[in-house]
Each structure stands twice: as C-alpha cells, then as structure tokens.
Amino acid sequence: MVGKRRAWLAALLAAATYAVAGPAPAADGSYPERPVRIIVALGPGSATDSFARMLAEGLRSELKGDFIVENKAGAGGVIGGNFIAKAAPDGYTLGVLHSSVVTSATVIQPAVQYDPRTDFTYLGNTVSNPVVLLVPGASPFKKLEDLIEAAKKEPGRYNTGIIGMGSHSHFNLELLKSSSGAGLTRVPYSGGTSQILADLVGNQVDSASLIWAGLTEFIKEGKVRALAATSPLKGFPDVPTFESKGYPKVHLEVFLAVVAPPGLPKEISDKLVPAIERIVKNPRSEEMMSRLGYRVNYEPPAKAAQTIKDELEFLVPLAKQLSLTVKE
The missing domain is CATH 3.40.190.150 (Bordetella uptake gene, domain 1)
Known part of the structure; x- marks a missing residue:
C-alpha cells in the first residue's frame, strides 16, 4: 500500500x-x-x-x-x-x-x-530532506524526552528502524544515542522507507529514523508521530528540532x-x-x-x-x- x-x-x-x-x-x-x-x-x-x-x-x-x-x-x-x-x-x-x-x-x-x-x-x-525520528501513532512516547528516558532506564529494550547501515538515518541515530545516553537498538532495513513504515505502523518497531519526504499523510492520519527533526518541518511547526531539544549534533540531512x-x-x-x-x-x-x-x-x-x-x-x-x- x-x-x-x-x-x-x-x-x-x-x-x-x-x-x-x-x-x-x-x-x-x-x-x-x-x-x-x-x-x-x-x-x-x-x-x-x-x-x-x-x-x-x-x-x-x-x-x-x-x-x-x-x-x-x-x-x-x-x-x-x-x-x-x-x-x-x-x-x-x-x-x-x-x-x-x-x-x-x-x-x-x-x-x-x-x-x-x-x-x-x-x-x-x-x-x-530533513531526517525525522518517528514512533507509531499509538506509541506511549509523546515527546522525544519520553523515548530517551525509557531507553536510558532499560537499555536494549527499545529499537529504532534505520535505512541500512551507513545511512544518514543511521548516523543521526548514533549521534542521538551518544549525545543522550539512550540505549536504543538499531534495526537496519535493506528495503527502504516503505518497509520500515509498514513495520512502524504495525508496531513491529518502537521507532524509526527516516527522511521526511512522503511522511506527511502518515502523520496527518495519525499512523505515526514525529518526535523531532533535523530542521523545521514545513506545515508541522509543533515538531521540534533535535537542536531545540539539546542535541545539535543530530543534524545530518539527506x-x-x-x-x-x-x-x-x-x-x-x-x-x-x-x-x-x-x-x-x-x-x-x-x-x-x-x-x-x-x-x-x-x-x-x-x-x-x-x-x-x-x-x-x-x-x-x-x-x-x-x-x-x-x-x-
């Protein structure tokens, strides 16, 4: 779909x-x-x-x-x-x-x-494109701080889908982990955005680091939630940047x-x-x-x-x- x-x-x-x-x-x-x-x-x-x-x-x-x-x-x-x-x-x-x-x-x-x-x-x-950290629409994590704190308390429990090892979505996740101390487990996908989105919407992964293009309808429909982005998102002023949350190193864009x-x-x-x-x-x-x-x-x-x-x-x-x- x-x-x-x-x-x-x-x-x-x-x-x-x-x-x-x-x-x-x-x-x-x-x-x-x-x-x-x-x-x-x-x-x-x-x-x-x-x-x-x-x-x-x-x-x-x-x-x-x-x-x-x-x-x-x-x-x-x-x-x-x-x-x-x-x-x-x-x-x-x-x-x-x-x-x-x-x-x-x-x-x-x-x-x-x-x-x-x-x-x-x-x-x-x-x-x-900006790179965005997302969670499923039904996720209990409403803010970036929620996910980070949970992943610090229980390292290894929560995972994050990325677009393959060595991608910008991967590097930004690593920068977030090193900056925040969050114990998030990376899950590399070889099939690109669509495969990760399907698993995210289906609650098969706890979060995902993805490029912004093509995500707007999923957010508008409530299927996923954006916790933070590498730069301001047009039409979504409520989504904070990583820098505004105290993580300026998370800045790589695609x-x-x-x-x-x-x-x-x-x-x-x-x-x-x-x-x-x-x-x-x-x-x-x-x-x-x-x-x-x-x-x-x-x-x-x-x-x-x-x-x-x-x-x-x-x-x-x-x-x-x-x-x-x-x-x-």
Whole structure:
C-alpha cells in the first residue's frame, strides 16, 4: 500500500508538472537512441524512488527519449552504487542516489567497491530532506524526552528502524544515542522507507529514523508521530528540532545526487545537466516536491562533487569516534 501510494504520487507529480510546463524543445543530436535506465539504490516506494520517477518523466519530455526507473536495493544503497560505478559510461545508465550512498555508507561499509570521489560522474545534487525520528501513532512516547528516558532506564529494550547501515538515518541515530545516553537498538532495513513504515505502523518497531519526504499523510492520519527533526518541518511547526531539544549534533540531512558512471562523454553530460536543472527548478516541480517534503537545493556538477568531498571529511572522523567500521 505504501509503495502504491508513493508511485501514484510520483506519477501525479510528473504528469501535472509537464502538462502545465509543456515539453522543452527537442535536444539536438541522437542521444538517447535507446532506453536509459535510472538506477535507484532503494526499493520501490522510497522517497528516492518517487523523485526518480518524476525525474524520468521530466527527462522523457526534455530529451525526447525513454527513461526507465530500475530499483537495485540492498546494503543501504551500496548494491546500487556498485552497479552504477561499474556500468558503461555511455549515458544509458544513470542513477539517483541518496546521500548515504556517496558519503556515509562508503565510510563504514566493507561492501563498497567504489570511491565516491572518483567513481561517479556527478550531474548535480537536486533536493534535500530533513531526517525525522518517528514512533507509531499509538506509541506511549509523546515527546522525544519520553523515548530517551525509557531507553536510558532499560537499555536494549527499545529499537529504532534505520535505512541500512551507513545511512544518514543511521548516523543521526548514533549521534542521538551518544549525545543522550539512550540505549536504543538499531534495526537496519535493506528495503527502504516503505518497509520500515509498514513495520512502524504495525508496531513491529518502537521507532524509526527516516527522511521526511512522503511522511506527511502518515502523520496527518495519525499512523505515526514525529518526535523531532533535523530542521523545521514545513506545515508541522509543533515538531521540534533535535537542536531545540539539546542535541545539535543530530543534524545530518539527506540530499539526492544524480550520477552516471565515471568517464561519461561531455557531449552527453552537456545534454543531461541542463535538462536536470530545468526539471528541478521548474516552479511547478518545486511546489509539488515541497508537498512531498522535499526542499529544492540544486547544485551543479562541480559544486555537487565538492559537497560530497566535504561531507566525507566530516564523516570519517565521526565514524571513528562512534566506533563504527571505517573502510580504509
């Protein structure tokens, strides 16, 4: 049900955006001559998946070709990242990767077979999301302090679902634990947001650390409750930030990078980069992405690559400090 809802929202976004904006003039040259795969490193129904489907629809309109979303979930996104890094740099394999795949997961995951600084062609960073700590709607924990105090009194009793080891949802949980002393047990999921939400709504986990996109309806319907977020949530002023609760270190937010394998020819990137920028900055796109919890935070290729390098410089010492595995 969660996956169907997200897929429907993504399809609605894409159709409405380009019905209003109209198609761009046809790109000169022959690219793309055959279907282009857009790899998503999480499962169907995730926020990244929803954005990728909107991007695919936009690229179909912009470049007059067939762009198809393909999910390759597992290992917190590393499986998808490995696949893209090894693909042929011919423009027919692209990826929408959440920031963990190009930053935090590469720091602690031994399964990572790529260097995010050299093994991708960055086509731009697009949107960003707060990370939110949630509990089921029927949970006895009404405030962040309630969960923290309970987890301090009974370490190991309460668990928190995260989007795979090495994800930003994982790092923020570890930062909360180290800052508060709460004995929360992490439960990594490989299937992305939809799987965690299903278990959270079904009271199979006590809490979850998730990105904000796509959660608003679940909160409005009372199925889940947000205890705190990494930054203020539009339309939900009553949800406090971690900083306001005394935990400023819990601040990592998720961005979505559009990438290709290393060595992508310039003539292809010269077509893809401006098309992606137009799609992301389209006023209708911005408005509709905002409704799903996204904030447009576009960065062109060079800036996107620098952002990733800067975050890696922060995360490597952090992982060592938290005694997490660091990939040397």
